[in-house]
Amino acid sequence: MLDKILYNTVLCQTFSPCGKYLVAGNIYGQLAVFDLDNIFNPVVEQLTSDFNKPKHTHLLDPNNQICSLVSTDKFLVVGTVNEISGWDWKVILNSKLSKPSWTIKVQSQSFIEKCDINCLWYKEEEGKLYAGCGDNKVYAYNLEDGRLVTTYEGHSDFIHCIHSQGQQLISAGEDGLVLLWDLRVKNSYNKIVPHSNSKVSRPDIGKWVGAAALGEDWIVCGGGPRLSLWHLRSLDAVTVFDIPDHGIHVSFFQDDCVFAGGAAKHLYQLSYSGEVRVELPVSATTVYSAVLRTSPNKVLAIAGSSPEIDLCTSFNYRDQVLHFR
Structure with a gap:
């Protein structure tokens, strides 16, 4: 029987608060759990062939995928x-995993039996955790007591x-x-419908928005x-990026650049006007996760439908390849 891990798909990643570990x-x-300190600053005399493999691999539940990850000062x-x-991060960094410090059961109010927690966002200043879910809702939880504070429908x-910035989500x-939300209000105050724009629409791929x-x-x-790039106030499509992808799953802003990836051979760095600045080759046939950190190491980690995770320290080329197997 073929080892199923060869067909691994990594859906999510996050860095530890200290930046020394990557978790996928x-x-x-x-x-x-990958030890980035050991990977970027190896002791040559102690270097082994598995230095780019996980320091620890923890099995949470073989019947359920890990859909999303986010880091707080104390918790993964x-x-x-x-x-x-x-x-607790101390537990995650041990070889044996004990029980979680806390658990929140997502009580879906719809007919869906299995509700995937597809994305998480933590707002440290509020102590709130936002979860985008498979039952079409965004939930906000108070992390002090696990209480459900708001449901956004x-x-x-x-x-x-x-994704959130200030009081907007x-x-x-x-x-x-x-959908655009003011976090103080339960209803969205504005929306974009990309597939209704003829310059942006790709009916052959679908109307879904992945990032x-x-x-x-x-x-x-x-x-x-x-x-595509849209002006926040006017909600006009200002730039439509010409990249050879078959679906986008990752997009974010960094240093006056747009980073984006998905079903493509590269992770792209683009100017706001649409110029391709960097084409980073990737191991995955489809990128589902790209996380970036600037301290203590400058590192970009790219993962998806592959047991390999690409590490880039200059953001211009691939320095290391980690093996999640």
Whole structure:
């Protein structure tokens, strides 16, 4: 029998608060913990052939995939199916995994039996955790007591991603909508429908929106529709990016650049006007996760439908390849 880990898919990643560890979650319910200090600053005399493999691999639940991850100062927060768990970082960095410090059961109010926690966002200043879910809703929880504070309803299909800046939150989903929320209000105050724009629409790929992010004055989003840059106030599509992808799953702003990836051979760095600045080759046939950190190491980690995770320290080329196997 072929080893199923060769067909691994990594859906999510996050860095430890100190930045010295990368944690990745896969479709088999496993968490891989990589020691970045050891990878970037190896002691040559002690270097072994498995230095780029996980320091620890923890199996949470073989029946449920790890859908989303986010880090707080104290906890690794894990979104699976119907459940969000918080694991003390000290526990995660041990070889044996004990029980989580806390668990939140996501009580879906719809007919859906299995509700995937597709995306998580933590707002440290509020002590709140936001979860975009498979029952079409975004939930806000108070992390001090696990209490459900607010439910944001407006999508008619499952949510792919959420992103927040200040008092604003953006959500995007399978229904093809990008909704804008004021976190103090339960109803969205505006929306973008990318597939209704003829310059952006790609009916052959679908109307779903797999990634969306907020900037100071801009929104970047893509999925079935082309990756595009929208003005936050006017909600006009200012730039439609010409990249050879078959669906976008990752997009974010960094240093006056748009980073984006999905079903393509590269992770792209693009100017706001549409110029391709960097084409980073990737190991995955489809990128589902790209996380970036600037301290203590400058590192970009790219993962998806592959047991390999690409590490880039200059953001211009691939320095290392980690093996989640």
